[in-house]
Amino acid sequence: MLDEKLQPIFDDVLRRNPGELEFHQAVREVLDSLGAVVAKHPHYAENALIERICEPERQIIFRVPWIDDAGKVQINRGFRVQFNSALGPFKGGLRFHPSVLVGTIKFLGFEQTFKNALTGMPIGGGKGGSDFDPKGRSEAEVMRFCQSFMTELARHLGEYTDVPAGDIGVGQREIGYMFGQYKRMTNRYESGVLTGKGLTWGGSRVRTEATGYGAVYFVQRMLQRRGEDFAGRKVVVSGAGNVAIYTIEKAQELGGKVIACSDSNGYVMDESGIDLALLREIKERKRGRVSDYAKARGKSATYVEGGSVWDVPTDIAMPSATQNELNGEDARKLVKNGVRAVGEGANMPCLPEAVRVFADAKVLFGPGKATNAGGVATSALEMQQNASRDSWTFEETEERLATIMHGIHDRCAQTAEEYGEPGNYVLGANIAGFIRVAEAMRALGVV
Ligand code: NDP
Numbered sequence: 001m002l003d004e005k006l007q008p009i010f011d012d013v014l015r016r017n018p019g020e021l022e023f024h025q026a027v028r029e030v031l032d033s034l035g036a037v038v039a040k041h042p043h044y045a046e047n048a049l050i051e052r053i054c055e056p057e058r059q060i061i062f063r064v065p066w067i068d069d070a071g072k073v074q075i076n077r078g079f080r081v082q083f084n085s086a087l088g089p090f091k092g093g094l095r096f097h098p099s100v101l102v103g104t105i106k107f108l109g110f111e112q113t114f115k116n117a118l119t120g121m122p123i124g125g126g127k128g129g130s131d132f133d134p135k136g137r138s139e140a141e142v143m144r145f146c147q148s149f150m151t152e153l154a155r156h157l158g159e160y161t162d163v164p165a166g167d168i169g170v171g172q173r174e175i176g177y178m179f180g181q182y183k184r185m186t187n188r189y190e191s192g193v194l195t196g197k198g199l200t201w202g203g204s205r206v207r208t209e210a211t212g213y214g215a216v217y218f219v220q221r222m223l224q225r226r227g228e229d230f231a232g233r234k235v236v237v238s239g240a241g242n243v244a245i246y247t248i249e250k251a252q253e254l255g256g257k258v259i260a261c262s263d264s265n266g267y268v269m270d271e272s273g274i275d276l277a278l279l280r281e282i283k284e285r286k287r288g289r290v291s292d293y294a295k296a297r298g299k300s301a302t303y304v305e306g307g308s309v310w311d312v313p314t315d316i317a318m319p320s321a322t323q324n325e326l327n328g329e330d331a332r333k334l335v336k337n338g339v340r341a342v343g344e345g346a347n348m349p350c351l352p353e354a355v356r357v358f359a360d361a362k363v364l365f366g367p368g369k370a371t372n373a374g375g376v377a378t379s380a381l382e383m384q385q386n387a388s389r390d391s392w393t394f395e396e397t398e399e400r401l402a403t404i405m406h407g408i409h410d411r412c413a414q415t416a417e418e419y420g421e422p423g424n425y426v427l428g429a430n431i432a433g434f435i436r437v438a439e440a441m442r443a444l445g446v447v
């Protein structure tokens, strides 16, 4: 049940955004945490402040025409939802995946607003992308698509306006093509307009690794509060993309034994521990599948086509693929198999029922908007380096990332305590993020 002041706000969100289930889910989860805030500080429920926070500042939807290798004209839809700029320019990734609808981007932009606030850095929230499917497309097709996408998006961007980065289906290659097109169109080497760039053209060290590394730092901090750590623990990671790969790397560095990962076709279990060099070779260089990893790895690996990676018993689970990939039943299985901590590397990977199952079982649970904030935080570090025309060492940048992640953890933990629910990181993240955005919005007048 929602607070009586919040229910009408949620009803309005449902009415005005019909069919956008993921957006409804993300808003509902935040409103669930805000009852205690409006009870303690009624001024946050005044002047339609929460209604304004649930309404994107601007939503851009555009046609992306391009020509495939066979000479046929293809059409995709492009999106940029500029959700909230109270704390800084809109900031958030671009997702290229056939499942992308406006509601997907809206949910991601909404989450991003609170995530970015939690980092304590001067960045607002936004998200964008397209229903373009990069799978099976040639380099040339991907480039032409990126150029066409940027041809429209460019007018909405700027170092002080909106700064996109990568997300599912968008990595350094795509950022490069988009940056190249932006540069041609504007005749400006405006490094700060995109993050996730390559090291020779304005990128930051550690940005590639940042989301996965940061997620592991966050879980490590949660474990430490219970006197535990990664050493000797079994870890299961879903996905095999950017976030998953660097989650695996850092978990292994801390002594964890990562025994499984996945993609949308199935999962691979590797009892002797995932061979990261091999996985990276297959995923990053060959753009292959986890089934290829299993084949190349030989006896120690088992590939389960169509299976759920959450069937694998583990101490620590790090869902790092996509939204709603871990349901209530999966959560009950994980709990039954003795899971101790769950850290969301992806955005909203656990369904609300799964989150409740973990809470009831007292499993440590790090919500995405806190746990995976290391990526965007390092993007903000990239913006800092671009603004000062500087470039920091790996060590310095990673140290800053670690400090930011520990800060986010402690802010969530402390806020949860303040509101009488110690250990409830979901509540802590939602409230701490909300208050920072709300305070800035109050100061800026009716915006
Ligand atoms: P990648 O494109 O690099 O990898 C995505 C991985 O997840 C792939 O293994 C992919 O498998 C799998 N996956 C994607 N969609 C689905 C689906 N519908 N069903 C099953 N598996 C799927 O993306 P990232 O690693 O960058 O992103 C992963 C998650 O992390 C997303 O939720 C993203 O929003 C979030 N995130 C990313 C950040 C970043 O810096 N990149 C920062 C913070 C959060 P397949 O190849 O089969 O599609």
Ligand code: 2IT
Residues within 6 Å of the ligand: 091, 092, 093, 094, 112, 115, 163, 164, 165, 166, 167, 195, 347, 372, 373, 375, 376, 377, 379
């Ligand atoms: O979900 C996310 O935080 C990202 N995809 C990263 C955004 C960014 O601007 O680096």
